Amino acid sequence: MKKDECVQELVPEGDVGIRSIAVSQVKEDLACAANNSGEVFVLSLAKDDQGLPRLSLTHTFKAHNKYILKCALSPDSKLLATCSADYTVGLWFTSVNDDPAISPWSCYRSLQSHLRWVWDCAFSGDGNFLVTASSDSTGKLWDIAKGTDAVTFNG
Numbered sequence: 022m023k024k025d026e027c028v029q030e031l032v033p034e035g036d037v038g039i040r041s042i043a044v045s046q047v048k049e050d051l052a053c054a055a056n057n058s059g060e061v062f063v064l065s066l067a068k069d070d071q072g073l074p075r076l077s078l079t080h081t082f083k084a085h086n087k088y089i090l091k092c093a094l095s096p097d098s099k100l101l102a103t104c105s106a107d108y109t110v111g112l113w114f115t116s117v118n119d120d121p122a123i124s125p126w127s128c129y130r131s132l133q134s135h136l137r138w139v140w141d142c143a144f145s146g147d148g149n150f151l152v153t154a155s156s157d158s159t160g161k162l163w164d165i166a167k168g169t170d171a172v173t174f175n176g
Contacts, residue, residue, distance in 0.1 A: 031076045033062045041091045045098040048117055052076070053101055055089035061103060063116070063126065082126050084111050090140050095148040100129060100165070102151055104139040110153055112165065130168045135159065 033039075037056045044066070045051035052064040063080035087106035094101055099118050103111040110132040116125040137157035144151055150171070151163040160174040 028073050029075055031064070031078065033078055033081070034058065034060060040089055043092045043094045043101065045094050045117075046096065048098045051094070051098060051115070051117065053092050053094065055084065055092040055103055057088045059083055059085035059087055059089055059105065059107075061089070061092065061101070061113070061126075080116075080126055082113075084113065085109070088138075090138060091142055093142050093144060095144045096146060097148055100144075100148070102142050102144070104142050104153060106138045108135045108137060108139060108155075109133050110135075110139055110142060110151070110163075112151075130165075132161075132163050132168060132170070134161065134170050134173075 037058050039054050039056050042054045050066045052066055054062045061082050061084045062078055065077045065079045067075050069075045084103045085105040085107050089103050089105050091104040099115055101113040101115050112129040114123050114127050114129050135155040135157050137155050139153050139155045141154040142151055151165055154160045161170040162172040164171045
């Protein structure tokens with residue numbers, strides 16, 4: 022492989038742009054990509070016979086009816102957060118969960134109290150909280166277990 026050479030291009034939905042990508046820090050073969058039509062693409066990362074990285078599509082689901090602006094995996098990779106132009110944040114169980122009662126890629130909860138597009142999010146180091154930023158000029162600190170915004174920052 023040469024410097025700055027693309028070794029693979031994955032285009033899951035034609036002309037619809039990928040807006041965000043999240044790569045697991047604990048599960049080496051897990052990545053998620055989100056696009057402008059609200060779809061999430063679950064990707065498997067593996068190496069081919071020559072040791073080059075390869076992506077393969079393993080699952081797709083509709084997370085929102087509008088743009089997904091950001092996706093992020095929790096530190097333990099058990100949850101995926103998706104921020105959307107529909108003013109909500111979706112929290113989704115991933116395939117990393119050990120509980121057989123949990124269906125992978127099902128909705129854990131929807132966080133709703135922003136008044137405009139939710140552009141960004143980040144999990145706390147312990148995965149118990151999520152911080153979101155919106156074009157409603159607020160940032161919110163969410164308690165994930167309760168599904169409530171514990172603190173709202175204005176400005």
